[in-house]
Structure formats: C-alpha cells, structure tokens
Amino acid sequence: MNRLEDELKRALERVQPPAGFAERVLARARAEAEKPARSRRWLGLFGLGLAGAGSLRWAAACALCVVLAASGVIYERDMQRRRGEEAKDQVMLALRITGSKLQIAEQSLKELDSTSQPQQ
Amino acid sequence: MTTAAAAPATHKLDFEDLVREHQRMVFSIGYHFLHNAAAAEEVAQDVFLELFKRLGTLESPEHVTHWLRRVACHRSIDYARRNKGAAAEVSWDQLPEPAQPARHSDLGNSDPMMSKHLQQMVAALPQKMRMVVILRYQEEAGLEEIANTMGIPLNTVKSTLHRAHAMLRAKMEQTIGKEWGEVNA
Numbered sequence: 376m377n378r379l380e381d382e383l384k385r386a387l388e389r390v391q392p393p394a395g396f397a398e399r400v401l402a403r404a405r406a407e408a409e410k411p412a413r414s415r416r417w418l419g420l421f422g423l424g425l426a427g428a429g430s431l432r433w434a435a436a437c438a439l440c441v442v443l444a445a446s447g448v449i450y451e452r453d454m455q456r457r458r459g460e461e462a463k464d465q466v467m468l469a470l471r472i473t474g475s476k477l478q479i480a481e482q483s484l485k486e487l488d489s490t491s492q493p494q495q
Numbered sequence: 496m497t498t499a500a501a502a503p504a505t506h507k508l509d510f511e512d513l514v515r516e517h518q519r520m521v522f523s524i525g526y527h528f529l530h531n532a533a534a535a536e537e538v539a540q541d542v543f544l545e546l547f548k549r550l551g552t553l554e555s556p557e558h559v560t561h562w563l564r565r566v567a568c569h570r571s572i573d574y575a576r577r578n579k580g581a582a583a584e585v586s587w588d589q590l591p592e593p594a595q596p597a598r599h600s601d602l603g604n605s606d607p608m609m610s611k612h613l614q615q616m617v618a619a620l621p622q623k624m625r626m627v628v629i630l631r632y633q634e635e636a637g638l639e640e641i642a643n644t645m646g647i648p649l650n651t652v653k654s655t656l657h658r659a660h661a662m663l664r665a666k667m668e669q670t671i672g673k674e675w676g677e678v679n680a
Binding site for chain 1: 510511514515518519520522523526527532535536539540543544547548609610611613614617628629631632633635660663664667
C-alpha cells in the first residue's frame with residue numbers, strides 16, 4: 376500500500392455521529408411504529424377492522440368497480456336517449472315533408488278545378 | 496426496542512442493537528460524502544428508518560450490514576443531487592491550501608492537517624468517484640464489494656479508483672510539493 380492510500384485510510388476513518396443520534400433514530404422509529412396503529416383505529420370506524428390496509432384496498436377496488444359499472448349504465452342510457460331523439464327528429468322531418476307535399480298536391484288540384492269549371 | 500410491527504415475531508435482529516452497532520458506519524458514509532454533519536445525520540436517520548420498516552425481510556447480520564452500506568451509499572448520492580448547495584459543495588479547482596503543509600521530514604507520520612486537506616479533496620471529487628473512494632478507504636471494501644454496493648461493473652470501479660488516485664496524487668503534489676510525490680512513488 377502506498378502513502379496516498381495510507382493517508383486516505385487515515386482521512387476517511389469512521390467518525391462518531393453527534394451525541395444522541397441513536398436516541399433520535401429510535402424515537403423516530405417508535406413514532407413510525409405508532410403511525411399504522413393510529414390509521415387502523417380510523418379504519419375501524421368505517422368497519423374495516425384490524426385487517427386495515429388490505430381491507431381498504433379491497434374497498435377501494437370495489438368502489439372503483441361500482442363507479443365504473445354505474446358510469447357504463449349511465450352512458451348507455453344517454454346513448455339510447457340520443458338515438459331515440461334522433462329517430463323522433465327524423466320522423467318529424469319526414470312528416471313535415473309529406474305535409475308540404477300534400478299541400479302542394481291539394482293546391483294543384485284546386486287550381487285544376489278552378490280552371491276547368493268555366494269551360495263547362 | 497424490538498423489531499418493526501411488520502417483522503415476524505421469530506426474528507432475532509433487534510433494531511436498537513443494530514442502530515448502536517452500525518451508526519458510525521452509516522453516519523460516516525454520509526459525512527465523508529456530503530462533508531456536512533447535519534446532512535449526514537438526516538441521511539443516516541432516513542437509512543435507519545428504512546431499515547426499521549424492512550427489518551423483517553433481512554435474514555442475517557451480514558445481510559443487514561451489506562444492506563445498510565448500500566442504502567447509505569445511494570441515499571447520500573440522492574441527497575447530494577436533490578440538495579445542491581445544502582450540503583457543503585467543495586470545488587476541485589478552489590480547494591484551500593492546507594494551513595501547515597507537511598514538511599518532507601514529517602511525511603512518515605500522520606498529519607491532522609494533511610487528513611483534513613485530503614478529506615476536502617475527496618469531498619471535491621465527482622460523486623461516483625467520491626463514493627468509490629469512501630467505500631474503498633473508509634469501509635475497506637474490496638473492488639467486487641464496491642461494484643455490488645454501487646450497482647456498477649467491476650471494471651468501472653477499477654478505472655474510477657485509478658482516476659481518483661491520479662487526481663488526488665496530482666493535487667497533493669501541486670499543493671504540498673514534489674517531495675510528497677517522490678516519497679509516495
């Protein structure tokens with residue numbers, strides 16, 4: 376080993392962490408350990424009990440399925456309503472066209488009648 | 496203190512013992528890498544908290560040691576990337592001269608000023624190179640172990656260490672004098 380490596384070993388020796396470091400880590404770990412217990416208590420209020428996060432995930436998945444199914448039904452009904460309205464509009468248009476044609480035909484017949492009567 | 500709630504009841508690893516046993520290693524990796532005690536403590540606390548959550552998945556004390564070293568190394572690099580300026584950034588080109596350079600006659604002995612200067616030089620190395628040097632000389636890790644810890648190829652470790660030596664030697668010769676290089680050769 377050369378001098379540079381010796382000096383690097385000396386310079387990079389492990390150092391002592393600041394006083395109370397381990398206690399601060401342990402306090403944070405204790406706080407972390409209490410966190411899931413608190414959230415489980417909240418979950419209990421919603422009837423999810425001790426199973427906690429697992430039940431919450433299932434509940435979320437079920438809720439998502441229900442929302443998706445309801446959205447599908449609503450979308451399908453909306454599409455049906457639109458198709459019905461379009462069909463109704465088409466029927467109304469056809470009736471209007473037929474009505475106007477009948478009016479024209481009636482007008483033509485009246486004109487024919489009025490021109491043919493004086494000659495007799 | 497016992498293990499994390501998630502850990503199996505049969506687990507023999509005690510979290511408090513592990514913290515007390517490995518605190519110097521984890522803190523020192525962050526300290527030598529970030530050159531800042533507060534930042535090193537933040538990183539080290541996060542590393543131990545991560546250990547607390549994962550304790551149930553670690554099988555043996557050796558596994559814990561390797562895991563801690565790896566996580567400390569990656570967390571330190573992440574911290575430096577996230578907090579540019581928060582950790583003491585040391586510029587390679589503007590490294591201060593040692594207050595009392597070692598004389599030729601002193602070179603055989605340990606010099607605290609030399610160590611401090613060398614620490615600053617290491618802190619000014621590029622991130623990956625810095626971590627390789629720290630793992631090699633603080634942790635006395637083998638080249639393969641460094642490659643595993645950092646998740647880089649063995650040849651990259653070799654070439655990085657070689658370049659780090661060249662850079663540090665050149666800087667030492669520049670700041671302390673040619674005699675250092677002659678003794679070193």
